[in-house]
Amino acid sequence: MGDRHYPDGTLLGRARVPGYVHPRIVTVRNDELVDITTKGFATVRDIAESGSAAEHVRKAPGQSLGSVAAILANSIAGHTDDGLPSLLSPIDLQAIKASGVTFVVSLLERVIEEQARGDKFRADSLRGEILELIGTDLSALVPGSETAMKVKAALIEKGVWSQYLEVGIGPDAEIFTKGQPMSSVGYGAEVGLHPVSSWNNPEPEVALVVTSKGEIIGATLGNDVNLRDVEGRSALLLGKAKDNNASASLGPFIRLFDGDFSLETVKQSELALLVKGEDGFVLEGHSSMSQISRTPESLVAATIGEHHQYPDGLVLYLGTMFAPVKDRDGVGKGFTHKLGDVVSISTSELGTLSNRVNLSTKCPPWTYGTSTLLRDLAKADLL
Template sequence: MNKTATALPEDWREGHFALRIEGADGPQAIALAGGQAFDMTPAFGTVSAWLAAEDPIGAIAARGEPVVIDMPALLAGGGPARLLAPFDLQALKACGVTYVRSMIERVIEERCRGDATQAEGVRAEFRAIIGEDLTALRPGSPEAMRLKENLLARGWWSQYLEVGIGPDAEVFTKGQPLSAVGSGAHIGIHPASAWNNPEPEVVLAISPRGTILGATLGNDVNLRDVEGRSALLLGRAKDNNAACALGPAIRLFDAGFTLEDIRNAEIALEITGPEGFHLAETGPVGSISRDPTELVDQLVNPHHQYPDGAALFLGTPFSPSKDRDAAGMGFTHHVGDVVRIASPRLGALVNIVDRTDACPPWRFGIGALMRNLAQRGLPRA
């Protein structure tokens, strides 16, 4: 298997997908339906405008223009076109601390103040207090509030526990519209960070009306030592050049693929290092503490709207902690790591780790997109 090749699900010819490619004249919004490709750009201009339509799937046959795409070459990254992140003007939002495992790791980061050498001791101490299994604990419930009081009494309260078991979810901005990279691209780690990791996640496609339209895969790259120093450094830890990867395509909900498939999905993470390091882990999406619909309700509501739609990271079922450079030091990235995030119904998102200042700089923003669409005589959202 080519470790750097992107993959669509094995049943992609039976589903409906939204993807973006870099064409000769600029980005194209492409639909896949029944194994055929359709260019949605002449009708809508952007993926965000297409997915804002009343019936995005119905619009494929009604308004899409059939095109021929060499899918094997596109997925292998060797053709004239390349995959882009499947979202364009949508807000890039993310939920944090939605899984018990990731909540524990966030508390550890905070208690360590970003010092990885202390992680194993803090992890053992915390588990001795809370036990091994919090998966049945519903955030905001009376049981969760009693645990909160117990932790407060022991001096163990944390802002991560507040959003992990409290009534309000953590929802933050991962990056700006158009800043995400697609499958096959390099992802960035800031060279000042010595403790960092990928965060494999399911990412929902949300319409301006708050409807969940489908899902894709995402890598919410995180600088653990930076966020561990202070939660107020979340933006510095999360929003960096090429530090948000999405793809390979948004699988739209239809008769054969629904939100229940997301609830029952598993995410697999594989990291292959240039020095021979190998890590493989899996995690169930269904172990999430809050149902995806609850997270969407906390994102889109009468108090907050997203007129161009949104991409919503659901949070990671796990953060890799396998020792890499020394015993007790846990995991951190090396330049050259190949990161593969996969799920059977969503495909595989594959990226190569590099320094943020060595990844291609982000220069194609909203203004550039609007100018490009105007030059091509296409709808501007």
Template sequence: MSVELQGLLPADYRDGSFIGRALAPEGPCVIAVREGELFDLTQDVATVSGAIARRSFAGGRSLGPVENGLPEGWSLLTPIDLQAVKASGVTFAISAIERVIEERARGDSARAAEIRASLEEKVGTIREVVPGSAEAMRLKDLLIEQGMWSQYLEVAIGPDAEIFSKSPVLSTVGAGAMVGVRSDSSWNNPEPEVVLVCDAHGEVVGATLGNDVNLRDFEGRSALLLSKAKDNNASCAIGPFIRLFDDGFTIDDVRQANVDLHILGPEGYVLEGSNDMRQISRDPLDLVEQCLSEHHYPDGFVLFCGTLFAPVQDRDAPGAGFTHKVGDVVTISSRRLGKLTNTVTTSRDAPPWTMGIGAFIRNLASRGLIDRI
């Protein structure tokens, strides 16, 4: 049975250009969608990273119209391979407030509602300032005087954005895969985000969708647990495809994007939310510049832009807020980028990550593709 693609792509997919990856019986392949047709580019360029570096998106072997889906025996992969996976946090005012709540609650979801009520009144004005501005620095001084300052407010309104490494190279999962939360986490949530795709020079060549799975209890106990809260097996989903920038889709479309979230629980629970990029505190290109900064990513990088989504609705016990259950179906969608759907399991029970860099290179070598990386 072929994998259906048409429902994953945006409605205007025939007007755009897309690149991604699929797993064929012989190994990972680079695929592209142009003018409604699916192509296998692997014999021309064997990695998405290389295709972006060389702007090699044309040509390839036709696999037929998109509505036919992937060939029999193929499955969809995350659309990135050798790129570094970076993320920016606390880029929306409401997410900054929620991070401070986690910090003050010490990761205890039962204390969150009470803290939220008092904190919103005292630091809600951060929505109105430009990060790094003189006004932001005056607000910082005031909040310090009031004993309300936090490391999260520093990255929310200070000059430097929070940029961190989300996931190792080749560890992300794609549309349709299981997405993992740690088995010992009791307060966690999805984070629906726009993901910018950049070449080695920091030029943004396209965008896709991502789920930066977040463990609020771990990070809330200590910001030094960020890597444990963020980087676990199957904890980073990206897809379905990278939409390449062209005359009809640009960075301005990213700036105006709305990312919708729908969660369907195994017990029938439904939660909906959205991430409005128009409310972001820092321009996406500023985040890219801060990510590159005094570093180098020779195989390119992707950058999660952050989210304003932070669910506060109670799922079970009053005051306990939202947390995932195994079997939750998470759908992240955006009008110009398509749909990313994953089912929640634990990172312990998710399929193990086995194709690292070594295995990937060995596979390409066995297929005679090393010189096409």
């Protein structure tokens, strides 16, 4: 991948292209962005539901829109020339879902730190008791298992149980709606923080692309922007904490599964996070998919099945093990975003997703919805 910000492979995305009122479907060939929009395949949803998405993208006739590097540069908020193409979120009609508390390692460490109240010896003691219960390491704890239930009982006895531990090691995964179809933003766009929040952070994640039949066909990168203070007040405020204007970022492209890229590749992905502030602050972090406590397949099964259908498919954020603790404005003050922060999430398999932080009230309002898209495609005789 180098510094191209996009990987090799079978890539699928969307772009705003001068001369067209509706988004165009694109792929990458020989480092050029290629428009492959055709009648019947004018949405990412239609390609995903075709049963042969990767083959369609590889074989579809197309027209070059220019170099990917130039179009990526033109996609950065504040630097966009409307006379040139720019990238959009790579999904359209799919539901935007997310899973939370999927990494037991980081979850239990946060609980330990909270209970120890900064006392290293108390932390070591509590950690030792938990490890004795598990018999190995925290990453071996399978949610919902007999061992997990023993840990749950022990933690309740110690008075440290919480709703987050329930979904972290209990039998049921946390699945929630991150945003509405057509509401996500893409590479280079601003990501939004609700103005009531004063404690928030990025969440670097892999997001799976899932068809209406529950088949996982590809993956992309996501920033599940999180308001820690809002959600921390009450889990019933999850919607307010998670679903705001420009709060769901995805991109730069969907990488479709083919002979060189599969779900097994995703399971071994290492995500790198870089936050650069206008104040000179730099935060680095990582998230290892190999440490996920619930398999991606089980998270998809908890989302779609006989209990819930998604006729246009869905995209599912898989959660993160990253929890920022680096002090920003003084000892003990921890991390929170400042306006203008540039957040970059990278993996060698999926590229780099970069966004600049702003208030959700200052980001471009979401005005182009499903009904407008369908009307525009009908007028263009693409449905």
